[in-house]
Amino acid sequence: MKLFLSVFALPGLTATQGLFNVGKPKQGETIIVIVIVTGAAGSVGSIVGQLAKADGLQFIGVVGKNEKADWIVNELGFDAAINYNSDDLDQQLAQLAPSGIDLFFDNTGGPIQHLIVERMNAHGRIIVCGLIAGYDKEVAAARPSWMSVLKRRLTIQVFTMPDHFHQAPALLEKLTPLCNGG
Numbered sequence: 034m035k036l037f038l039s040v041f042a043l044p045g046l047t048a049t050q051g052l053f054n055v056g057k058p059k060q061g062e063t064i065i066v067i068v069i070v071t072g073a074a075g076s077v078g079s080i081v082g083q084l085a086k087a088d089g090l091q092f093i094g095v096v097g098k099n100e101k102a103d104w105i106v107n108e109l110g111f112d113a114a115i116n117y118n119s120d121d122l123d124q125q126l127a128q129l130a131p132s133g134i135d136l137f138f139d140n141t142g143g144p145i146q147h148l149i150v151e152r153m154n155a156h157g158r159i160i161v162c163g164l165i166a167g168y169d170k171e172v173a174a175a176r177p178s179w180m181s182v183l184k185r186r187l188t189i190q191v192f193t194m195p196d197h198f199h200q201a202p203a204l205l206e207k208l209t210p211l212c213n214g215g
């Protein structure tokens with residue numbers, strides 16, 4: 034039942050559409066995935082991470098608690114995790130992605146978004162899936178520096194699943210073999 038409510042429903046479709054059809058990851062790139070992990074039922078970020086792993090990509094997850102960091106690394110197979118409540122976020126990003134970041138799947142926004150953009154490589158891509166850190170704020174958070182985007186020639190692509198529901202059969206074709214261990 035969990036599979037039908039998470040992987041084969043909105044979170045799984047969103048993760049697949051965002052990672053493969055919007056992000057178009059290439060082997061050798063470092064993907065930073067802002068992971069939103071609410072538990073074993075899974076959510077967009079945790080599925081993105083598992084899809085990326087199945088595709089042989091290197092990826093880092095960002096979470097809000099050390100227990101979630103342990104879970105995504107030790108259970109889900111992320112290469113590394115960052116707790117966005119740490120004091121040394123920039124140092125951690127530098128250490129974990131020494132060659133920079135090519136693809137950034139943003140589920141949250143928030144202060145770490147700015148630090149990640151500053152560490153992105155030329156021609157990097159940002160997939161804006163959600164901005165949960167800002168939904169309850171009356172004033173929108175300051176956006177990352179337009180100058181940083183310009184210098185790096187970044188592509189920023191927002192997507193929402195209702196625009197892509199007609200692609201669900203193809204997305205499920207990609208997801209289903211992975212859930213069967215294929």
Ligand SMILES: NC(=O)c1ccc[n+]([C@@H]2O[C@H](COP(=O)([O-])OP(=O)(O)OC[C@H]3O[C@@H](n4cnc5c(N)ncnc54)[C@H](OP(=O)(O)O)[C@@H]3O)[C@@H](O)[C@H]2O)c1
Pocket residue numbers: 043044047068069070071075076077078095096097098101140141142143161162163164165166167192193194195
């Ligand atoms: N584009 C689309 O079509 C589409 C479709 C579905 C969902 N979405 C979006 O994708 C994002 C993830 O959705 P989901 O269903 O995976 O969410 P979810 O399972 O409800 O995850 C919620 C998590 O957000 C994190 N969070 C809450 N406040 C935060 C803050 N201020 N800063 C950083 N993280 C915070 C928490 O994780 P921590 O404890 O780790 O902080 C929380 O567990 C949301 O922004 C949602 O709106 C977009």
